[in-house]
Amino acid sequence: MEVVTHSRCFGGDQGVYRHASEVCGVDMTFAVYMPPQARREPVPVLWYLSGLTCTHDNAMTKGGMQLHAARHGIALVFPDTSPRGAGVADDEAYDLGIGAGFYLNATQDPWKAHFRMYDYVVEELRTLLEDTLPISERHGITGHSMGGHGALTIAMRNPERFQSLSAFAPIVNPTQSDWGRKQFSSYLGDDESAWAQYDATILMTEIGWPGDILIDQGADDQFIDLLRPQAFAEAASRRRQPCVLRTHAGHDHSYFFVSSFAGDHVAWHAERLKMH
């Protein structure tokens, strides 16, 4: 993989990298923060999946996660939110196509040639990181909005690959939301039975998660009707899923919300990833 940029950060190293992705069929860019502890021993990894319109850059720049990752000795990975570049299908809407991969494997034209973010995150990028960086086998996953959707669905479907899980203002019920129905119809086709594997509320109802889950939500989130936190809250409570669901007065959907609680999330993951 090619180093795009590299910066010292809280005693560790913030890098941006590019590599030829076989899964997505294009070059993909991602960011990794390695804490100072990684110079001594392999460290656990926290994946941060970003939301609509973001690249690897937004959370790396505005999330304020590195301070906490350095304190706890865990690495951070910020993947892109979709393939992008020459030949990649797109749509004029901000919430379909480039910047809106929804962490799924598209099965429909014109998307299926490149939009395979599920396999990219779960398989290809993970293997690349394990082959090239001093990281342990313990991985946690979080994300914001569409990335919270990605974190919840990927973790619930791959509990053997992730040992901790949280989300910031996640899209939790896309099969019942305008942030979901249009995209799933485009990427996956009109047979809604193929959509369930990418809906966190349905997955919570059907399979749940073997650990506990932290989810933060702003009460003044301007997109809350699209996120549908009440559907997931009901499903998690009905399942008796160990979890902490917090609704925070005054907070909106922005990175000011994410950064306000970033320390709690990194600590949550660190505590679980460092268990033996």
Place this chain on the structure above:
Amino acid sequence: MEVVTHSRCFGGDQGVYRHASEVCGVDMTFAVYMPPQARREPVPVLWYLSGLTCTHDNAMTKGGMQLHAARHGIALVFPDTSPRGAGVADDEAYDLGIGAGFYLNATQDPWKAHFRMYDYVVEELRTLLEDTLPISERHGITGHSMGGHGALTIAMRNPERFQSLSAFAPIVNPTQSDWGRKQFSSYLGDDESAWAQYDATILMTEIGWPGDILIDQGADDQFIDLLRPQAFAEAASRRRQPCVLRTHAGHDHSYFFVSSFAGDHVAWHAERLKMH
């Protein structure tokens, strides 16, 4: 009021008192813990409402709250769960009559003569405490099971009287539960429109709470189908109610559950009651 017992406890004073209740028409017993800080200045008060079959004694003895109250400098009040004694109506079931007042004002015979725990807690006992103890005007309220139901419904209906709110494994939807329908029918009659004022999920949907709420629930709670936490979780999330809803793996409905999280609840209330 008459002193029944009095004991030094974590540098403060644990008392049990009896008084002639005008509201309930019988002598009522309650417990108060005063922290050492109360010798210097008036302290905030945390009300703890107990569950089915309890008296003032259970939580006072098994809740483990005093250590935390002494640390944070807040008083604890443990009322009884119903009137009791000669002339008080009862039922052979453990969940109706004595020990099962449901913190409401009964309107039906034979209950209405004495079962007025709502007015007793909200009005009479509060006035008595304010007239006799060095407490401030800042009150919080919590409770367990039926007492969690009492805390939630009393606080939502009296936001000017309580500045903080939490609950342990509360009955949150009694109008849809066997812990509620039988009792409300007996105490309030068959007109279900009179029941809504005592149902936390309905109150959350209709009026909510001006502050934030902490609720803990054990995932292995043997009574969870009667508590219906999923109904309240859905209603609170839909309302965007500031709250922290925690589901804890392995915990049941016992005082071992309550005492495990008592410190978190006392700290929660102390932080909010000491705001100015």
